[in-house]
Amino acid sequence: MADVVGVVERIWRYPIKSTGGELLQRVDVDARGLLGDRLFAVRDAGGKFGSGKNTRRFRRMPGLLHLRSRYPDDVGEPELLDPRGMAVPDPTAYLRRYLGRDDVHVAREEAISHFDQLPLSILTTATLDWVRSVVPDVPVDERRFRPNLLVRTPSGTPPFVEDEWFGSKAGIGNALCVELVRSSERCVMINEAQRDLPHSPSVLRAITQAHNIRLDALATVVVPGPVQAGDTIALL
Template structure:
């Protein structure tokens, strides 16, 4: 029997993940997921662990009012209020998307700039300023916040277990930053799924998730693997058309609540 075994939320893009037992889900994915982002102060371009692997140690706890509490080793915590959605708008870029979103203020910018060693700003995306998902894989009106391209990422536990066996050492699921982990399936069974239901919420499987250097960052230490694992092993058997795939991107086709332990039904 397939079941939802783990739920993860990442309030700050490329920050440390939160382990959840339950979460509301809507058209943007898990409530509060990737609604905040660090950008370069001058250009507004997004900053992630690809550039600064130490961001894996940056905590960002989401509060009930939509704000954040930032934390990092050796730093005092900083509470950041949800900014006004129509004030202090800043132009930012996520991959090929450009949008204007509210800036979280100087205190957050100073805290992050000191931590990361470069001038940066913290921004938040209101529901009214989200991005269109690539219509090659989605419908007009499908939206995403600050995630790379899709609202949700799913990985089968058996797929990670198979990869770890090939690499020859244990691997944390957090290297791959999924939202949903499913247990009870064969390795890579999720590659063949088209539609699934978890609880009362249906999801469309949009496309495989192409992987990058970020998978080589140990989420517990912030250090990159000297042997470029597990990406090197993935390239030996999961590469297609120049891209390495692991996990599946999902589009929600309803709203509701997810809870660890819920059954997962493959509809198509």
């Protein structure tokens, strides 16, 4: 018997990796994840992707989170929006001016996945409310954690309830089925300023101390299908 654990409250897609995303009411989900999610990235001459950190795969490019991306025609070439929310005519040309470097361009995913880990990130309101409670002086909403699905959980649900779902399959809506695998190991990206959210090291510090730097539920897609706001999520 299915155990309903919450309702999809908001759906987020990030057409250009490491930029702010777009809020959706409905989207199709295939084996790769939300259709078009992180399908594009800012790439430098060395093949590294723009991010808030420097690693083997990523190059720190401060300011990307002040931008947003969206698909004007469902899925195709994404638009890049400047900090005022205006679409720029040439994303690559704009980024070269904005970042002050002439070796970057907006690139479509090829052999190397743009995902840091697994295709879907799911975050509950129970966990998000806990973060707000432990850093009350810092504005916090789900944009800091960049989930695909924010799930409204019943009153009284404990924080980090996502941990209890690992190893289970979940039905979302009438067709979509996912397998919940593990949580994301968080990094400095969640501290970064973006639009109306200020920079704060307190967010990562709190999660590190309370939950071993991990937060959300990462999932793979078992059966593709659509997801829309208001869909129930039920453990199978």
